[in-house]
Amino acid sequence: MRSLEFFRNVSIGQYSGGGSAVHRLTPATKYLWLFALSIPAAAGGPIAVVLSLALALAFAVIAGLSPVFFIRGVKPAVPFFFLAAIMQFLFGWPGDSSAVLVAIGPISATLHEAEAVAMAIGRTVSLMAIIGLFTSVTSEAEIAHGVEDFLYPLARLGLPVHRLALVVSETFRFIPVVAMELESIVKAQASRGADFGTGRGGPLAKARAYLPLIVPVTIRALERAEALSEAMEARCYTGRGRTRLVAYARQKGELLVDLSAFIAVAALFAADALLKGVL
Amino acid sequence: MPLIEFQDISYTYPGSKQAALDSLSLSIEEGEYVALVGRNGSGKSTLIRLLDGLRLPTRGEASILDLDPRDPANARALRSAIALVFQAPLDQIVSSVVEEDCAFGPENLGLPRAEIEGRVASALTAVGLGDLRRRQSLFLSAGQQQRLAIAGALAMAPRCIAFDEATAMLDPQARAEVLDLMDSLNAKGMTIVHATHDMAEAARARRVVLLESGRIVYDGAPSGLFLAQECREPPALERGLGLPPAAMAALALGLEALPGEKLPALAARIAGARRGQAASAPAAATCAAEVPAVAPQAATPVAADRRPVFVVGDAGYFYLKGTANEVKALEGVSMSLAAGSVTALVGRTGSGKSTILQLLDGLAFPSAGCVMAFGEDTVAKATDLRRLRMKAPLAIQRPESALFEVYAGDDVAFGPRNQGLSGKALVARVKSAMEKLGLPFEEYRDRGTRGLSGGEKRRLALAGILALEPEALLLDEPTSALDPATRASVLDLVRSLAAAGRTVVFATHSMEEAAMADSVAVVAGGRLAAFGSPAELFYDRYDPAWGIGRPFACELTLELRRLGIPLAPDAHPLDIASLVTAFAAAHGVAAAGAGVGGRA
Numbered sequence: 001m002r003s004l005e006f007f008r009n010v011s012i013g014q015y016s017g018g019g020s021a022v023h024r025l026t027p028a029t030k031y032l033w034l035f036a037l038s039i040p041a042a043a044g045g046p047i048a049v050v051l052s053l054a055l056a057l058a059f060a061v062i063a064g065l066s067p068v069f070f071i072r073g074v075k076p077a078v079p080f081f082f083l084a085a086i087m088q089f090l091f092g093w094p095g096d097s098s099a100v101l102v103a104i105g106p107i108s109a110t111l112h113e114a115e116a117v118a119m120a121i122g123r124t125v126s127l128m129a130i131i132g133l134f135t136s137v138t139s140e141a142e143i144a145h146g147v148e149d150f151l152y153p154l155a156r157l158g159l160p161v162h163r164l165a166l167v168v169s170e171t172f173r174f175i176p177v178v179a180m181e182l183e184s185i186v187k188a189q190a191s192r193g194a195d196f197g198t199g200r201g202g203p204l205a206k207a208r209a210y211l212p213l214i215v216p217v218t219i220r221a222l223e224r225a226e227a228l229s230e231a232m233e234a235r236c237y238t239g240r241g242r243t244r245l246v247a248y249a250r251q252k253g254e255l256l257v258d259l260s261a262f263i264a265v266a267a268l269f270a271a272d273a274l275l276k277g278v279l
Numbered sequence: 280m281p282l283i284e285f286q287d288i289s290y291t292y293p294g295s296k297q298a299a300l301d302s303l304s305l306s307i308e309e310g311e312y313v314a315l316v317g318r319n320g321s322g323k324s325t326l327i328r329l330l331d332g333l334r335l336p337t338r339g340e341a342s343i344l345d346l347d348p349r350d351p352a353n354a355r356a357l358r359s360a361i362a363l364v365f366q367a368p369l370d371q372i373v374s375s376v377v378e379e380d381c382a383f384g385p386e387n388l389g390l391p392r393a394e395i396e397g398r399v400a401s402a403l404t405a406v407g408l409g410d411l412r413r414r415q416s417l418f419l420s421a422g423q424q425q426r427l428a429i430a431g432a433l434a435m436a437p438r439c440i441a442f443d444e445a446t447a448m449l450d451p452q453a454r455a456e457v458l459d460l461m462d463s464l465n466a467k468g469m470t471i472v473h474a475t476h477d478m479a480e481a482a483r484a485r486r487v488v489l490l491e492s493g494r495i496v497y498d499g500a501p502s503g504l505f506l507a508q509e510c511r512e513p514p515a516l517e518r519g520l521g522l523p524p525a526a527m528a529a530l531a532l533g534l535e536a537l538p539g540e541k542l543p544a545l546a547a548r549i550a551g552a553r554r555g556q557a558a559s560a561p562a563a564a565t566c567a568a569e570v571p572a573v574a575p576q577a578a579t580p581v582a583a584d585r586r587p588v589f590v591v592g593d594a595g596y597f598y599l600k601g602t603a604n605e606v607k608a609l610e611g612v613s614m615s616l617a618a619g620s621v622t623a624l625v626g627r628t629g630s631g632k633s634t635i636l637q638l639l640d641g642l643a644f645p646s647a648g649c650v651m652a653f654g655e656d657t658v659a660k661a662t663d664l665r666r667l668r669m670k671a672p673l674a675i676q677r678p679e680s681a682l683f684e685v686y687a688g689d690d691v692a693f694g695p696r697n698q699g700l701s702g703k704a705l706v707a708r709v710k711s712a713m714e715k716l717g718l719p720f721e722e723y724r725d726r727g728t729r730g731l732s733g734g735e736k737r738r739l740a741l742a743g744i745l746a747l748e749p750e751a752l753l754l755d756e757p758t759s760a761l762d763p764a765t766r767a768s769v770l771d772l773v774r775s776l777a778a779a780g781r782t783v784v785f786a787t788h789s790m791e792e793a794a795m796a797d798s799v800a801v802v803a804g805g806r807l808a809a810f811g812s813p814a815e816l817f818y819d820r821y822d823p824a825w826g827i828g829r830p831f832a833c834e835l836t837l838e839l840r841r842l843g844i845p846l847a848p849d850a851h852p853l854d855i856a857s858l859v860t861a862f863a864a865a866h867g868v869a870a871a872g873a874g875v876g877g878r879a
Contacts, residue, residue, distance in 0.1 A: 177369070191753075193665055219729065
């Protein structure tokens with residue numbers, strides 16, 4: 001890969017912009033389901049993990065998106081799966097008395113370790129698919145406004161929900177800014193003889209070449225942030241007493257979708273507990 | 280009661296010893312149209328930020344809308360009444376959706392939803408973005424983004440809009456749109472304050488304020504700034520600001536300069552003067568056909584015997600290839616640039632100029648076709664890209680994103696160090712490069728790069744390129760956002776490099792600059808729309824669909840021809856000095872004041 005185009009590798013917000021029933025749900029409902037699926041995927045047993053993935057893929061189908069797309073999205077994480085597996089097998093669990101599957105010298109893979117590896121991989125795949133689905137059907141603006149709507153009850157308790165929403169939306173705004181600044185500095189250096197994108201050197205040398213860029217890129221990002229905050233202040237931003245142009249109309253039956261999110265969490269954990277006993 | 284009243288105010292940035300504004304008094308009435316001019320770092324931006332109380336004077340009396348800006352309770356009233364539009368479009372867009380960005384101000388004012396909707400709709404319609412309400416703001420063109428910023432200001436229902444070099448980063452067409460918008464807003468009673476480096480833009484205003492080192496050195500009608508008085512040079516020339524091209528042409532042709540005069544009016548005046556002369560002295564009138572031919576512009580042909588430095592063969596390029604947002608940036612571009620030639624790349628923002636420069640430098644690789652630099656294929660595995668890039672380095676568009684070292688001297692030394700230089704040889708190389716750009720080595724070597732002014736940053740970035748002693752230079756809009764004097768010094772540098780036999784390729788939005796080149800490449804929609812000598816392109820093959828405009832002298836020549844005052848048929852002047860020569864040759868009129876016009 002000799003390309004010096006960084007923006008291309010930024011995959012967050014691959015918003016698909018469709019008009020399906022899933023797309024049309026209000027952002028608050030999407031957030032609710034994001035948590036309803038990811039909590040069991042992160043904290044549940046194997047059944048909950050598999051079922052939450054299945055539910056996410058079912059949503060993808062309803063949204064008119066290819067489930068394969070979300071499974072394929074896991075590809076960049078594969079090297080980390082290997083790393084996780086090696087760490088598991090290298091260091092044993094205290095008091096692990098399960099059967100040894102394979103043993104090479106002092107290093108052995110026990111059943112318990114293999115289970116742990118499989119769970120780690122399963123959880124990662126599920127969570128990545130769930131988050132991928134969420135960003136596919138939720139635009140950047142909805143993600144930001146959704147935080148505000150979803151946390152609205154907490155605003156009454158004095159939590160600065162408005163500001164939190166702004167932080168989320170500006171975070172998204174700054175991803176391309178940082179990528180652009182990084183690209184600029186890399187190109188400025190490369191054109192003056194720095195070794196970027198020449199296809200030479202090993203992966204370690206390549207990674208090391210980027211280290212000195214952290215400071216100038218950070219400074220530029222801060223300068224850009226300062227310019228933006230000045231523009232916001234000039235437009236009367238104080239963080240208090242704001243109203244909002246965008247309102248999301250709830251679809252008919254959306255309350256049912258909301259309630260089923262709670263039912264889904266309960267059902268996933270229950271299925272886990274029940275089926276575990278059966279298996 | 281004036282809208283804004285400053286009495287003897289000063290402003291010093293925190294941590295700085297030097298006052299950015301120094302005992303300045305200014306009063307702006309409702310409905311005025313004020314241009315703010317001055318060198319880079321003269322205090323224009325600071326003054327703009329004081330207008331709405333975004334920054335508070337460190338000393339002196341200020342009253343805005345009869346309110347005291349120092350009282351925090353007034354902040355909201357002041358900022359909603361005096362709206363600001365800044366230079367960089369992307370640094371003032373808050374939201375990812377057009378209508379939501381426009382609504383940001385009214386939302387902050389806590390207006391009810393119905394009212395916000397009304398304001399957003401009318402503001403977006405006023406700037407011509409009514410159809411793009413749901414568009415992603417990141418995917419608008421630079422000109423559209425700037426109009427969105429103006430819509431955001433309009434949605435606040437302000438009484439005054441202050442523009443801080445808001446046209447500096449736009450192409451000619453987008454710039455004209457924004458300027459027309461300013462004029463029409465002012466015609467409806469909106470107070471306009473416009474900080475600019477462009478004297479033609481400044482001459483559109485009814486009042487010009489000239490700043491120098493934080494002080495006002497001129498405040499009055501444009502005529503006083505741009506017209507000679509008592510046999511002295513016009514103050515704008517004395518202060519290194521230059522003149523609007525129409526005023527320059529008028530003076531050069533021996534007419535009175537009228538500030539703010541547009542091209543058709545000037546042409547009509549020249550025609551009128553010419554007819555008057557012909558009527559009073561018919562014997563002196565010469566028939567255009569008998570006029571000896573003026574030597575045509577010595578456009579250096581891309582000679583076959585000269586070795587090409589860059590050869591682009593049917594090159595194509597995609598941005599974000601393989602993603603959902605894949606964009607075709609270039610398609611089927613072919614050209615050959617000879618050693619020692621100067622080529623200007625022109626075209627609208629986003630047409631593909633920067634991409635071509637990056638392909639030439641081996642910073643981007645063609646997705647189709649090929650790019651050869653110094654006889655080497657940039658894609659070939661055997662090519663030593665590092666060496667190739669250093670032979671033809673690229674100065675990227677925004678200099679503030681190109682500087683990465685803490686100290687100015689180190690930044691310039693980065694390239695030569697990579698070439699293996701050290702010790703005395705390195706210092707000598709850095710010193711000579713910095714001094715060529717007017718940055719004395721001893722004074723600037725230990726200056727922090729972040730603290731430099733915009734003009735200094737640009738010159739430092741160019742010094743960093745020059746320090747490589749390259750065979751060719753690739754410059755991406757090297758004069759954008761520079762004041763006229765700094766701009767002239769950068770152009771002089773380009774000329775001297777070309778004279779020394781270096782190959783130069785530069786992108787520009789200024790057609791006067793493009794006319795200086797040996798050849799001009801017009802890029803439109805990712806394709807090479809035309810390639811040829813400036814005279815040929817601007818006179819014979821010009822297509823308004825390119826969206827680039829023409830040099831002033833060219834437009835004036837064509838307008839005069841239309842009015843029945845032709846120059847010799849083969850006279851293709853591209854600057855005012857050669858226009859005057861051609862005019863004198865055709866019509867026997869002494870080119871009075873050519874000395875002034877010669878500064879074109």
